[in-house]
Amino acid sequence: KNQVEQSPQSLIILEGKNCTLQCNYTVSPFSNLRWYKQDTGRGPVSLTIMTFSENTKSNGRYTATLDADTKQSSLHITASQLSDSASYICVVSDRGSTLGRLYFGRGTQLTVWP
Amino acid sequence: EADIYQTPRYLVIGTGKKITLECSQTMGHDKMYWYQQDPGMELHLIHYSYGVNSTEKGDLSSESTVSRIRTEHFPLTLESARPSHTSQYLCASSETPGTGELFFGEGSRLTVL
Numbered sequence: 189k190n191q192v193e194q195s196p197q198s199l200i201i202l203e204g205k206n207c208t209l210q211c212n213y214t215v216s217p218f219s220n221l222r223w224y225k226q227d228t229g230r231g232p233v234s235l236t237i238m239t240f241s242e243n244t245k246s247n248g249r250y251t252a253t254l255d256a257d258t259k260q261s262s263l264h265i266t267a268s269q270l271s272d273s274a275s276y277i278c279v280v281s282d283r284g285s286t287l288g289r290l291y292f293g294r295g296t297q298l299t300v301w302p
Numbered sequence: 303e304a305d306i307y308q309t310p311r312y313l314v315i316g317t318g319k320k321i322t323l324e325c326s327q328t329m330g331h332d333k334m335y336w337y338q339q340d341p342g343m344e345l346h347l348i349h350y351s352y353g354v355n356s357t358e359k360g361d362l363s364s365e366s367t368v369s370r371i372r373t374e375h376f377p378l379t380l381e382s383a384r385p386s387h388t389s390q391y392l393c394a395s396s397e398t399p400g401t402g403e404l405f406f407g408e409g410s411r412l413t414v415l
Contacts, residue, residue, distance in 0.1 A: 192344075220402070231308075231392050231406030232345075277345075281402060288402050292344040 190215040192280050194293035202301055205268055209296045211261040211278035219281040219288055223252050223263050226275045226295065235263070235276075265298075273300045305329050308393050308407035315383055316415050323378045323410045325393035334376040335404070337392040338362060345392065351376060383414045 192213045201207050213221070220239045224232035236245045236252040238261070244253045249266045265272055275295040281288045306327040315321055327334065332353040337345040337360075347360030351370040365387070366380050376395075380387055393407040 222403070224404075229409070229411070231394075231408050232404075233406070234403050237403055290347070290404075292346075294342060294344045297342075 190280075190282065190291050192278055192291045192293040194276075194278050194296050196296060197294070198297040198299070200299045200301060201268055203268060203270060207265050207268060207298065209263045209265075209276050209278075209298070211263070211293060213259050213261070213278070213280045213291070215259075215280040215282050215291050217283045218256060218259075219283045221252075221254055221261050222279040222281070223250070223261075224277040224279060226277055228274070232277055268300045270300050270302060273298060306393065306395055306405050306407045308391075308410050310410060311408060312411045312413075314413045314415065317382075317384055319383050319414075321380050321383055321412070323391055323393075323412070325376045325378070325407055326374050327376075327395045327405070327407075328374060329395060329397065329405065330373065331395035331397050331405070332373065333396045334370065335394045335396075336360070336366075336368060336376070336378050337394065338364065339390045339392055339409075349378065383412075385414045388412060388414050 195210045222237045223235040226232040235250050238254045251264045254261045275297050277295040278293040280291045309324045334351045336349040338348050339345045346362035348362050348364040349368040351357050357368050366378050368378050391410045394404040
Protein backbone atom coordinates (compact mmCIF):
# COMPACT_ATOMS: atom_id res chain seq x y z
CA LYS A 189 0.00 0.00 0.00
CA ASN A 190 1.39 3.38 -0.99
CA GLN A 191 1.80 5.55 2.07
CA VAL A 192 3.54 8.64 3.33
CA GLU A 193 4.38 8.84 7.03
CA GLN A 194 5.64 12.00 8.72
CA SER A 195 7.28 12.46 12.08
CA PRO A 196 7.03 13.95 14.52
CA GLN A 197 3.33 14.74 14.48
CA SER A 198 4.01 18.01 16.27
CA LEU A 199 7.10 19.90 17.37
CA ILE A 200 7.75 22.97 19.52
CA ILE A 201 11.05 24.82 19.28
CA LEU A 202 12.42 28.16 20.39
CA GLU A 203 13.01 30.96 17.93
CA GLY A 204 16.47 30.81 16.40
CA LYS A 205 16.86 27.05 16.83
CA ASN A 206 17.17 24.51 14.03
CA CYS A 207 14.88 21.55 13.49
CA THR A 208 14.48 18.57 11.19
CA LEU A 209 11.22 17.01 10.04
CA GLN A 210 11.05 13.47 8.68
CA CYS A 211 9.11 11.83 5.88
CA ASN A 212 9.13 8.10 5.07
CA TYR A 213 7.28 6.75 2.08
CA THR A 214 6.42 3.45 0.46
CA VAL A 215 5.15 4.91 -2.83
CA SER A 216 6.27 3.00 -5.89
CA PRO A 217 7.05 3.77 -8.60
CA PHE A 218 8.50 7.10 -7.52
CA SER A 219 8.43 10.33 -9.51
CA ASN A 220 9.09 13.19 -7.13
CA LEU A 221 8.78 14.31 -3.54
CA ARG A 222 7.51 17.70 -2.47
CA TRP A 223 7.43 19.64 0.76
CA TYR A 224 4.67 22.15 1.36
CA LYS A 225 4.15 24.70 4.11
CA GLN A 226 0.59 25.32 5.23
CA ASP A 227 -0.19 28.20 7.54
CA THR A 228 -3.27 27.78 9.72
CA GLY A 229 -6.41 28.44 7.68
CA ARG A 230 -4.49 28.91 4.45
CA GLY A 231 -3.64 26.81 1.40
CA PRO A 232 -0.34 24.90 1.18
CA VAL A 233 2.60 26.63 -0.47
CA SER A 234 5.36 24.69 -2.23
CA LEU A 235 8.82 24.75 -0.63
CA THR A 236 10.77 22.20 -2.69
CA ILE A 237 10.31 19.51 -5.32
CA MET A 238 12.91 16.75 -5.72
CA THR A 239 13.15 14.07 -8.36
CA PHE A 240 14.83 10.68 -8.08
CA SER A 241 18.23 12.04 -9.08
CA GLU A 242 18.27 14.92 -6.59
CA ASN A 243 19.35 14.31 -3.01
CA THR A 244 19.23 17.83 -1.67
CA LYS A 245 17.50 21.09 -2.48
CA SER A 246 17.40 24.37 -0.64
CA ASN A 247 14.95 27.22 -0.50
CA GLY A 248 16.30 29.93 1.78
CA ARG A 249 16.41 28.56 5.32
CA TYR A 250 14.69 25.36 4.22
CA THR A 251 16.79 22.41 3.03
CA ALA A 252 15.22 19.17 1.91
CA THR A 253 17.10 15.90 1.47
CA LEU A 254 16.05 12.75 -0.30
CA ASP A 255 17.37 9.20 -0.01
CA ALA A 256 15.53 7.28 -2.71
CA ASP A 257 17.15 4.01 -1.67
CA THR A 258 15.74 4.10 1.86
CA LYS A 259 12.68 6.08 0.77
CA GLN A 260 13.26 8.80 3.31
CA SER A 261 13.24 12.57 3.13
CA SER A 262 13.91 15.27 5.66
CA LEU A 263 13.22 18.97 5.82
CA HIS A 264 15.74 20.99 7.82
CA ILE A 265 14.82 24.47 9.00
CA THR A 266 17.70 26.71 10.02
CA ALA A 267 17.49 29.61 12.45
CA SER A 268 13.76 29.27 12.94
CA GLN A 269 11.49 32.30 12.97
CA LEU A 270 8.03 32.82 14.43
CA SER A 271 6.65 32.83 10.89
CA ASP A 272 7.85 29.24 10.46
CA SER A 273 4.99 28.12 12.70
CA ALA A 274 2.87 26.04 10.33
CA SER A 275 2.10 22.52 9.18
CA TYR A 276 4.72 20.99 6.89
CA ILE A 277 3.35 18.44 4.47
CA CYS A 278 5.31 15.81 2.58
CA VAL A 279 3.80 14.74 -0.77
CA VAL A 280 5.05 11.93 -3.01
CA SER A 281 4.11 11.50 -6.67
CA ASP A 282 4.17 8.20 -8.53
CA ARG A 283 4.65 7.56 -12.22
CA GLY A 284 1.76 5.16 -12.41
CA SER A 285 -0.69 7.37 -14.23
CA THR A 286 -0.93 10.35 -16.54
CA LEU A 287 -2.05 12.38 -13.58
CA GLY A 288 0.98 11.37 -11.53
CA ARG A 289 -1.01 10.44 -8.46
CA LEU A 290 -0.09 12.28 -5.28
CA TYR A 291 0.17 10.74 -1.82
CA PHE A 292 -0.05 13.19 1.07
CA GLY A 293 1.33 12.85 4.57
CA ARG A 294 -0.64 14.21 7.52
CA GLY A 295 1.92 16.88 8.17
CA THR A 296 4.12 17.94 11.06
CA GLN A 297 2.72 20.83 13.07
CA LEU A 298 5.63 23.11 13.96
CA THR A 299 5.29 25.79 16.61
CA VAL A 300 8.06 28.32 17.10
CA TRP A 301 8.05 30.12 20.47
CA PRO A 302 9.75 33.44 21.11
CA GLU B 303 2.31 34.43 -5.19
CA ALA B 304 -0.07 31.97 -6.84
CA ASP B 305 -2.92 33.46 -8.83
CA ILE B 306 -5.66 31.11 -7.72
CA TYR B 307 -8.65 32.37 -5.80
CA GLN B 308 -11.38 30.74 -3.79
CA THR B 309 -14.64 32.17 -2.54
CA PRO B 310 -16.12 32.20 -0.03
CA ARG B 311 -13.30 31.76 2.48
CA TYR B 312 -15.80 30.87 5.19
CA LEU B 313 -19.39 29.66 4.89
CA VAL B 314 -21.85 28.59 7.59
CA ILE B 315 -25.13 27.20 6.30
CA GLY B 316 -28.03 25.04 7.40
CA THR B 317 -28.67 21.44 6.40
CA GLY B 318 -30.32 20.95 3.02
CA LYS B 319 -29.00 24.14 1.44
CA LYS B 320 -27.34 24.17 -1.96
CA ILE B 321 -23.86 25.68 -2.02
CA THR B 322 -21.28 26.44 -4.66
CA LEU B 323 -17.63 26.98 -3.87
CA GLU B 324 -15.89 29.08 -6.47
CA CYS B 325 -12.33 28.59 -7.73
CA SER B 326 -10.59 30.66 -10.37
CA GLN B 327 -7.00 30.76 -11.61
CA THR B 328 -5.34 33.23 -13.94
CA MET B 329 -2.26 31.15 -14.76
CA GLY B 330 -3.77 29.34 -17.76
CA HIS B 331 -3.28 25.95 -16.12
CA ASP B 332 -5.06 23.02 -17.71
CA LYS B 333 -5.16 20.80 -14.63
CA MET B 334 -7.31 21.74 -11.68
CA TYR B 335 -8.18 19.88 -8.49
CA TRP B 336 -10.42 19.92 -5.45
CA TYR B 337 -9.12 18.54 -2.17
CA GLN B 338 -10.89 18.02 1.14
CA GLN B 339 -8.93 18.44 4.36
CA ASP B 340 -9.99 17.79 7.93
CA PRO B 341 -7.93 18.97 10.93
CA GLY B 342 -4.78 16.91 11.45
CA MET B 343 -5.52 14.75 8.44
CA GLU B 344 -4.04 14.46 4.98
CA LEU B 345 -5.54 16.08 1.92
CA HIS B 346 -7.92 13.88 -0.04
CA LEU B 347 -8.56 14.38 -3.76
CA ILE B 348 -12.29 14.58 -4.50
CA HIS B 349 -12.36 15.94 -8.07
CA TYR B 350 -9.95 16.84 -10.84
CA SER B 351 -10.00 18.14 -14.39
CA TYR B 352 -7.53 17.88 -17.28
CA GLY B 353 -9.10 20.81 -19.11
CA VAL B 354 -12.34 22.28 -20.43
CA ASN B 355 -15.25 19.80 -20.37
CA SER B 356 -13.10 17.26 -18.50
CA THR B 357 -14.02 16.24 -14.95
CA GLU B 358 -13.14 13.13 -12.97
CA LYS B 359 -13.84 11.87 -9.47
CA GLY B 360 -10.90 11.56 -7.14
CA ASP B 361 -9.89 9.03 -4.52
CA LEU B 362 -12.35 10.14 -1.86
CA SER B 363 -16.02 9.61 -2.61
CA SER B 364 -17.88 12.89 -2.48
CA GLU B 365 -21.49 13.91 -3.02
CA SER B 366 -20.30 17.14 -4.58
CA THR B 367 -20.15 17.82 -8.31
CA VAL B 368 -17.86 20.01 -10.40
CA SER B 369 -17.88 21.62 -13.83
CA ARG B 370 -15.17 22.99 -16.13
CA ILE B 371 -16.76 25.19 -18.77
CA ARG B 372 -13.84 27.63 -18.86
CA THR B 373 -10.13 26.96 -18.34
CA GLU B 374 -9.87 29.41 -15.47
CA HIS B 375 -12.99 28.37 -13.55
CA PHE B 376 -13.64 25.14 -11.58
CA PRO B 377 -16.61 25.47 -9.23
CA LEU B 378 -17.72 22.79 -6.76
CA THR B 379 -21.40 22.34 -5.91
CA LEU B 380 -23.23 20.54 -3.12
CA GLU B 381 -26.93 20.18 -3.93
CA SER B 382 -28.00 19.46 -0.36
CA ALA B 383 -25.45 20.13 2.34
CA ARG B 384 -25.24 17.95 5.46
CA PRO B 385 -23.21 18.25 8.66
CA SER B 386 -20.91 15.49 7.34
CA HIS B 387 -19.84 17.92 4.60
CA THR B 388 -18.27 20.23 7.17
CA SER B 389 -14.63 20.51 6.14
CA GLN B 390 -11.94 22.62 4.51
CA TYR B 391 -12.07 22.54 0.70
CA LEU B 392 -8.89 23.41 -1.19
CA CYS B 393 -8.69 24.15 -4.90
CA ALA B 394 -5.42 23.75 -6.78
CA SER B 395 -4.03 23.91 -10.28
CA SER B 396 -0.89 22.75 -12.07
CA GLU B 397 0.70 23.50 -15.41
CA THR B 398 1.11 21.02 -18.27
CA PRO B 399 3.79 20.14 -19.10
CA GLY B 400 5.82 21.06 -16.08
CA THR B 401 7.00 19.86 -12.73
CA GLY B 402 3.47 19.12 -11.64
CA GLU B 403 3.83 21.64 -8.85
CA LEU B 404 0.48 22.39 -7.28
CA PHE B 405 -0.63 25.94 -6.67
CA PHE B 406 -3.31 26.08 -3.98
CA GLY B 407 -6.00 28.60 -3.23
CA GLU B 408 -6.55 29.85 0.30
CA GLY B 409 -9.33 27.34 0.91
CA SER B 410 -13.03 27.47 1.72
CA ARG B 411 -14.02 26.49 5.24
CA LEU B 412 -17.55 25.05 5.13
CA THR B 413 -19.62 24.48 8.26
CA VAL B 414 -23.03 22.84 7.91
CA LEU B 415 -25.28 23.13 10.95
